[in-house]
Structures are given as C-alpha cells and as structure tokens.
Amino acid sequence: MTVYTDMKDSDLSAAAFEGDFNAYEELIRRNSKPMFLLASVTARRQEAGMGLMAHAISLTWQYRRKIKDEKKLLEFLYKQIWKSAEKFSVAGEETANRSEALEVQEGVWQSSRQMMNHRSLIVEDTLSRMNAEQRTVFLLKYAAKLGQEETVMYGFRSEVQLEKRLIEALTMVFREAEEQKEDIGEVFLLRHFEKEHEAITLLPDDKKMEAFIQQGLDEAKTGRTVKGRKRKRIAWTAAVTAAALFLISFIYQWVPGGAGEVQAFDQSYWESTLDRDSYSLERLKNGDYVPVGKVLPEENGIRLIIDGAMQTSDGLMLWYRLENTKGKEAPMLEDVVLWDEVNHQIGIESDNMDGSTRMMKDGNKTYGKLAVSKLLSHVFLTSAQELIITAFVDEGQDFRWATFEVTVPEFPVKPAIEIEVNQSFTIQGETFHIPYLWLTTNETLVEIKSDPANTASTEQLIDPTLQVTRESSLGREIEVKRGEYGSETVLYFDSIYYDDYTDLELQINGVRHFEKPADPTIKINTDTGEIVEAPESFAEEVKVGEVDDASFYIYFNQSDDFNYSMENQYLDAEGNIYFPQGNEWSSERVAFKLTDFDYAQPLTFRFSSYGERRYTSVEELMESEDRVNISLVKKY
Numbered sequence: 001m002t003v004y005t006d007m008k009d010s011d012l013s014a015a016a017f018e019g020d021f022n023a024y025e026e027l028i029r030r031n032s033k034p035m036f037l038l039a040s041v042t043a044r045r046q047e048a049g050m051g052l053m054a055h056a057i058s059l060t061w062q063y064r065r066k067i068k069d070e071k072k073l074l075e076f077l078y079k080q081i082w083k084s085a086e087k088f089s090v091a092g093e094e095t096a097n098r099s100e101a102l103e104v105q106e107g108v109w110q111s112s113r114q115m116m117n118h119r120s121l122i123v124e125d126t127l128s129r130m131n132a133e134q135r136t137v138f139l140l141k142y143a144a145k146l147g148q149e150e151t152v153m154y155g156f157r158s159e160v161q162l163e164k165r166l167i168e169a170l171t172m173v174f175r176e177a178e179e180q181k182e183d184i185g186e187v188f189l190l191r192h193f194e195k196e197h198e199a200i201t202l203l204p205d206d207k208k209m210e211a212f213i214q215q216g217l218d219e220a221k222t223g224r225t226v227k228g229r230k231r232k233r234i235a236w237t238a239a240v241t242a243a244a245l246f247l248i249s250f251i252y253q254w255v256p257g258g259a260g261e262v263q264a265f266d267q268s269y270w271e272s273t274l275d276r277d278s279y280s281l282e283r284l285k286n287g288d289y290v291p292v293g294k295v296l297p298e299e300n301g302i303r304l305i306i307d308g309a310m311q312t313s314d315g316l317m318l319w320y321r322l323e324n325t326k327g328k329e330a331p332m333l334e335d336v337v338l339w340d341e342v343n344h345q346i347g348i349e350s351d352n353m354d355g356s357t358r359m360m361k362d363g364n365k366t367y368g369k370l371a372v373s374k375l376l377s378h379v380f381l382t383s384a385q386e387l388i389i390t391a392f393v394d395e396g397q398d399f400r401w402a403t404f405e406v407t408v409p410e411f412p413v414k415p416a417i418e419i420e421v422n423q424s425f426t427i428q429g430e431t432f433h434i435p436y437l438w439l440t441t442n443e444t445l446v447e448i449k450s451d452p453a454n455t456a457s458t459e460q461l462i463d464p465t466l467q468v469t470r471e472s473s474l475g476r477e478i479e480v481k482r483g484e485y486g487s488e489t490v491l492y493f494d495s496i497y498y499d500d501y502t503d504l505e506l507q508i509n510g511v512r513h514f515e516k517p518a519d520p521t522i523k524i525n526t527d528t529g530e531i532v533e534a535p536e537s538f539a540e541e542v543k544v545g546e547v548d549d550a551s552f553y554i555y556f557n558q559s560d561d562f563n564y565s566m567e568n569q570y571l572d573a574e575g576n577i578y579f580p581q582g583n584e585w586s587s588e589r590v591a592f593k594l595t596d597f598d599y600a601q602p603l604t605f606r607f608s609s610y611g612e613r614r615y616t617s618v619e620e621l622m623e624s625e626d627r628v629n630i631s632l633v634k635k636y
Contacts, residue, residue: 017065025217039056042081082132082136083348167463266307306319320369325364335389346374421434446632507629521606532602547596572601
C-alpha cells in the first residue's frame with residue numbers, strides 16, 4: 001500500500017502526472033498554505049484568493065500532461081495562480097479608494113489625503129498594465145513583503161529573473177509618477193499595501209480553507225473549472241453541491257472541436273464591442289479583419305459560433321456567439337487559453353483596458369468579443385495553434401460546462417513599416433547611432449550601431465527597453481517592452497504594429513564593461529570571527545552569532561561598492577562543500593544559518609557578480625545618471 005505522506009513533493013508530482021489523484025491530493029494539501037498566500041496576494045483579498053486557488057487546483061490537474069518536467073507539477077500550479085490572478089482580482093479603483101482611509105502619520109506624510117489617493121491611483125493603474133510576472137513579483141515584495149528567496153519558489157527560474165522583473169515594474173510606476181508630477185518612493189509603496197498585507201497574510205478559518213481546497217479537487221475530478229471573473233459565487237447548499245457534482249460527472253465529456261459548418265457570419269454586434277476603442281473600430285471599418293463563420297460542435301447544450309477575428313500587436317481578438325440550446329439562460333465564457341502545436345501554453349484571455357463593451361446577452365444567447373494576449377515574447381500566431389475555450393450556463397441545479405477547441409485563424413501577411421530615426425546618443429562615454437526602426441506584426445526591430453571609436457559594442461548596453469506611450473479614454477498610458485539582441489546591430493522588441501501610440505522612446509540603463517575582476521571569495525574563521533581573506537572592495541563587517549540549538553548565524557553586510565551576490569553554499573579548508581540550513585536576504589545584508597560543526601577552518605564563501613549595476617533602492621533607480629532616454633518617434 002502506498003503511503004503518500006512519506007513521499008517527497010517531486011515523487012508526488014511524478015505520480016500525479018501519471019494520473020494518481022491521491023498523490024495529487026496529498027501534494028495539494030501539503031502545500032496549501034504557500035499556495036493560499038500566493039493566491040490571496042495576487043488576487044488582492046482572501047475570498048478571491050481562495051477561489052483562485054480552487055481554480056488553479058482544477059486547471060493544473062486537467063493540463064498536467066502538458067508540462068515538460070513531471071516532477072514540477074507544483075511549480076506549474078503556482079504559475080497557473082499568478083497567470084490567472086487578474087481575473088479574480090479586485091478592481092484597482094477599489095484598492096486605491098481603500099487607501100484613502102489609511103491613517104496619515106504626522107511627520108511622515110506631508111501630502112493631503114486627496115494627494116495620497118491620487119498617488120494610490122497611479123500605483124493601481126500602473127499595476128493593471130503590468131504583465132503577469134511583473135505584477136506578481138511587485139505584489140509579493142510590497143503586499144506580502146517576501147524576500148527573493150521566498151518568492152523564487154513560486155514558479156520563477158532564478159533570483160536574477162525576479163530582480164529584472166521588479167526593476168521593470170518599478171520603472172513603470174516611477175515614470176508614470178514623474179509624468180503626473182507625483183512623488184512615489186519605497187516608503188509610500190509599503191504604506192500603500194500595509195492594510196492589504198495585514199488582511200491577506202492572516203490564514204482563514206480551517207473549515208473555510210478546507211472547503212475551497214475540496215472544491216478545487218472535486219472540480220479537478222469532474223473536469224470543470226471555477227467560475228471567477230467579477231461574478232458572485234453561488235451559495236450552494238451541501239445537498240445541491242452533491243447533486244450538481246453528480247450531474248456534472250455524469251454528463252460532462254470532452255468533445256474535440258472539428259471543422260464546423262461555414263455559415264453567413266453575424267457582424268451586427270461587432271462595432272458595439274469597440275465603443276471606446278476607436279483605433280480598432282477604424283480597422284474594422286477598413287476591413288482589417290478575418291471573417292470566420294464557424295459553428296463548433298454542440299456540447300452539453302451549449303453552442304459556440306466564431307464569427308470573425310482581428311490580429312492585435314500582442315495577440316488577437318475574436319467575435320463569438322454562445323447559445324444555450326437546452327434552456328433559457330444565456331451562456332458565459334469561463335476561460336480561454338492559447339496552446340502551441342507542442343502543447344505549451346502561450347497565451348491567455350486578457351481584459352481590454354480601453355473600457356470597451358465586451359459582451360451582451362439576448363435571451364438564451366450571448367454576443368461578445370474576447371481578447372487573447374501572448375504570454376511569451378516573439379511568439380508568432382499560426383494556424384497550427386489552438387484556443388481552448390471553456391463556457392458554462394447556470395440554470396439553478398442545471399449547471400453545464402462545455403469546452404471547445406478553436407484553430408487560430410490564418411491572418412494575412414502585412415508589409416513592414418520602416419521609420420527613419422537618425423538619432424545618436426552617448427552613455428558613459430560611448431556613442432551609438434540609431435538609423436531606422438521597423439514595425440512588423442510579430443516584432444519591433446531597432447537598428448543601433450556602435451561608433452568606431454567606442455570600446456563597447458551594442459551587446460554591452462544594459463537592459464534596453466522600449467517605452468510606448470498611448471492616449472486612451474482612460475488617460476495617458478506607458479507600456480515597457482524589454483529588448484533582446486538579434487545581432488550586433490539590431491534590438492528586438494514585442495510588436496506595436498497595431499498600437500495607436502503617440503511616442504516611442506528607447507531607454508538604456510548603462511554599459512556593461514567586461515573587464516570586471518574575477519568573482520571574489522571571503523574566508524572567515526567562524527570559531528573566532530576573524531576575516532582571513534577578503535577583496536579590497538569588501539570593507540564591511542562580518543558578524544558570527546552565538547550557537548543556539550546546534551546552529552549559528554553568520555551575517556554579511558552588503559554595500560553599493562560591493563556589487564556581488566552570495567552563493568548558497570560554502571567550503572571548509574579541506575574543500576568539503578556545505579549548504580546552509582536557511583538564509584535571509586535583503587538589500588543591506590545576507591544572513592546564513594549554519595550547522596554547528598567542527599569545521600576545518602577557515603570557511604570560504606563565494607560571491608557571484610551581477611554583471612551590471614545593482615540598484616539597492618527605488619530612489620537610486622530613479623536618480624541613476626547612467627540611464628538615457630532616446631526619442632524614436634513623436635507623433636504629436
């Protein structure tokens with residue numbers, strides 16, 4: 001008999017991957033607390049967080065065979081939480097308005113409550129425009145107050161990735177504050193999320209937590225997902241829940257979508273879904289769309305018709321109709337996921353920030369528009385990819401779900417747009433020239449050449465980003481797009497081909513010089529606290545704590561002048577490798593918890609170079625003299 005409680009997480013994951021639901025249930029229950037924390041933080045409140053957690057539990061089980069590493073099901077689940085979090089999140093305006101009620105401490109806050117609320121709105125508006133990674137890292141730092149080591153477990157590759165995403169997020173906040181002539185710093189960000197931190201980090205009642213975990217597991221078994229976006233959850237009684245689950249388990253079946261009938265598509269409702277998106281409306285009037293007119297096979301009394309599609313810079317829009325063929329209530333969309341040809345998730349449904357009408361009901365029918373955004377940079381849309389669309393209809397005890405597979409339409413090839421820039425800039429004594437940029441439907445290319453007299457090449461430019469400014473009904477918006485090097489003379493960014501932008505700026509954060517010294521080591525006799533060997537740049541104190549319960553702490557201070565991060569291991573004088581029992585990281589210090597052992601002294605601690613300048617505070621990031629902004633296009 002298998003004893004699941006004795007198994008490691010990785011072994012439970014592998015067993016669940018192969019279909020062992022008992023192993024999956026043990027994995028979920030064992031990790032429910034960190035799972036709940038992530039869900040509550042990213043959904044911005046406990047109730048929504050529990051719903052998000054149940055949703056992710058169900059979704060992960062359904063899509064478990066799509067992960068590459070069978071032992072990383074838990075990481076996959078964490079990613080499902082933060083990728084879906086915005087669907088379950090409270091509105092930014094609600095959070096900003098709550099902050100207006102925060103107590104203003106005399107001597108700390110000089111702004112009025114009205115001004116503080118304006119700054120909060122800037123934070124919330126910018127947060128709504130961050131991508132899933134940026135948003136999650138930002139909230140885990142300021143709302144959950146987690147360090148990088150605690151954050152990296154939630155489905156991220158490395159601490160370097162976290163630091164880059166945090167800097168991207170902070171850059172967006174600070175630029176927006178600067179544009180609106182407001183002062184936002186580290187202290188304000190912590191204060192803004194203070195009440196939220198207190199609320200979401202308190203564990204709920206055990207029975208309530210158990211109910212949502214069980215709901216997620218039940219939905220995983222029956223193949224349905226949790227109702228989420230801005231809808232009130234139905235208060236089921238125990239009897240109704242049992243009846244509904246029995247009904248769903250009896251009638252639910254996966255029917256792959258095939259080639260539906262082509263019919264005269266309905267375009268009568270399209271314009272009403274673009275009432276505040278004048279740019280897309282103009283494209284529609286000019287015929288810049290693809291008619292589809294496909295009826296998907298009916299499933300559980302729900303019919304889906306795809307009328308047409310329009311390619312966007314970050315994905316696509318679909319116009320659709322849903323019909324309840326067995327009742328009077330109008331069906332609703334639940335979830336939309338974009339999968340590539342090798343079953344990797346590459347896109348999800350995204351809210352349009354333009355405030356456009358998204359769907360309308362008419363009796364037992366729903367008409368609407370959905371937008372799908374790519375999760376990965378430089379993913380090209382092709383007809384080999386599929387959209388998995390889930391819909392439901394709720395008629396009391398008759399609760400029905402349906403899942404449809406929709407092939408991505410074939411979009412016409414559009415010519416590249418060439419824009420002459422002819423701008424030069426100098427950073428840290430190095431001069432570069434930008435002759436042209438090109439806009440394509442898949443990417444944005446910026447040509448950049450290094451001056452022959454330079455000692456640095458374009459590949460040594462640090463963290464190039466494209467700042468895209470738009471004017472919309474919601475005001476001025478700035479989106480940050482990260483760059484990648486395609487060659488020695490070209491920077492690649494995500495596409496802005498269909499964006500109605502007003503300004504484009506290229507931001508460079510410095511020049512990376514390769515003649516940096518080798519990564520240093522510090523040797524310490526932990527018996528005496530003596531620093532036996534250290535690089536000249538390390539002029540900081542090292543403190544060795546007292547032995548307590550067969551362990552002790554060793555504290556390393558970090559300064560701006562010592563630009564390195566510590567490796568999570570150490571060696572004794574005989575070359576034996578050890579790992580700390582735990583550690584704590586912050587911008588000021590690193591604390592390692594070591595086992596009290598008769599080591600061959602001294603102990604060696606290794607460091608790794610960041611490879612580029614590390615900002616230790618948000619204020620330093622804003623005041624950096626190394627950063628330059630180059631105007632590429634200014635329409636107005």
